[in-house]
Amino acid sequence: MNIPFEVFREPAAMRARAEDLRRDGRKIAVVPTMGALHEGHLALVRHARARADVVILTIFVNPKQFGPREDLSRYPRDEAGDLAKARPAGIDLAFCPSAEAMYPAGSQTFIEVRELQQPLCGTSRPGHFAGVATVVSKLFHITRPHVAVFGEKDYQQLAIIRRMVRDLDFGIEIQGVPIVREADGLALSSRNAYLSPEQRAAALSLSRGLGAADAAFKAGERDARMLVAIARAPIEAESLARIDYVELRDADELSTIERIENRAVLAIAAFVGNTRLIDNRVLAS
Ligand code: PAF
Numbered sequence: 139m140n141i142p143f144e145v146f147r148e149p150a151a152m153r154a155r156a157e158d159l160r161r162d163g164r165k166i167a168v169v170p171t172m173g174a175l176h177e178g179h180l181a182l183v184r185h186a187r188a189r190a191d192v193v194i195l196t197i198f199v200n201p202k203q204f205g206p207r208e209d210l211s212r213y214p215r216d217e218a219g220d221l222a223k224a225r226p227a228g229i230d231l232a233f234c235p236s237a238e239a240m241y242p243a244g245s246q247t248f249i250e251v252r253e254l255q256q257p258l259c260g261t262s263r264p265g266h267f268a269g270v271a272t273v274v275s276k277l278f279h280i281t282r283p284h285v286a287v288f289g290e291k292d293y294q295q296l297a298i299i300r301r302m303v304r305d306l307d308f309g310i311e312i313q314g315v316p317i318v319r320e321a322d323g324l325a326l327s328s329r330n331a332y333l334s335p336e337q338r339a340a341a342l343s344l345s346r347g348l349g350a351a352d353a354a355f356k357a358g359e360r361d362a363r364m365l366v367a368i369a370r371a372p373i374e375a376e377s378l379a380r381i382d383y384v385e386l387r388d389a390d391e392l393s394t395i396e397r398i399e400n401r402a403v404l405a406i407a408a409f410v411g412n413t414r415l416i417d418n419r420v421l422a423s
Contacts, residue, residue: 141192143225145232149240149280152233156194156282164191168283169229170274173197174214174328178289178318180227185315186287187228194281195221195229201237202248203269214331233281240276248272251298251305254392258294258405259416262382270295271302278308286310291317291325293403293418297392317417319345325417332413340378341410347372347384348419351404355421360398362386365421373408382407382414389420398423 141159146152159166167190169182186193197220204210217234224232248268255267278286288296300312318326323345324338333341347369354368370384387394389401401422408415 141230143230143232145221145234147233147235147239149235149276152194152231152235153280153282155231156280159192160282165285166190166192166194166281166283167285167287168194168196168277168281169287170196170198170277171220172199172213172328173217173220174331175220175223176318176326176328176330178291178326180223181318182287182289182315183224183227183229185313186285189285189287189313190283192230193228194231194233194283195224196233196277196281198233198235198240198273198277200240200269200273202241202272203266205263205265208263209329209332214328233277240273249275249302249306251301254294254298254301257387257392257394258383258385259407260294262407267295267298271298274299275302275306275308278303278310283310285313287313287315289317290314291327291416291418293405294392297390323349325415327415329413329415333410337378337410337413340376341413341415343372343376343379344406344408344415344417347406348404348417352419352421355398362394362396362398362402365398365404369404369406373406376410378410380409382409386421389422 167186169186171179199213249271250268251271260267296314303310303312324342351365351369365386366384373379373381384406386402386404389403403418403420405418
């Protein structure tokens, strides 16, 4: 739809605009991001564009989801470049607040999705998912969407947001968009920008591991330990890569499983140099 493009920085102004649009009967989709946009984010924008009258992109590097030894200060930031990419992909409005606008002094409320936040990335990044759930719920209150679009690369994040929305009756449709990969299989990530050419080559072992496990699954392997061992092998063979976890879990509850009976997610996190990368594949009969 034709509304003048605008960047909002204050939550109250963004919410007032979104409420006006809702009153006019417009369907709103939000695409929450931390910027450093790549083709994976643009796929989210296009997905949103096809499902709503108004697409709001949010760009906010959320300090509450970074641990004390994580990459908050060096996380890539390029708002002008991001908006130049996102506008032709189909956004109508952008919300790019400061940390002070999002978390005024005295902010102390967190949302926790108690069980889903524990395993996988929750183990090595304590507090991360409470930070994500909290900021996403704030972004939902501020942008007042009917639909929200997230990437399936952050599989656990998506599961947590779906559960939060269900448990707290947000009344927002959550859409997941498949992982976008480079031609050689590397899952797109803003953190790929940190990789040297040698590290990038080593990072390919994550998608190779998932591909090998998927091939074994398609050939009939259902045993979790076997599938995990198959996925680990190419990563362990890389001297520049160090596994954080490789786990096969129930696709919805993220609980441990011994065999795949129905749908499972094979999830990987690994460090390549100092860069922590994640990737996953759903294995379903
Ligand atoms: O996936 C991300 O980029 C972030 O975790 C999100 C959902 C924008 C919350 O800060």
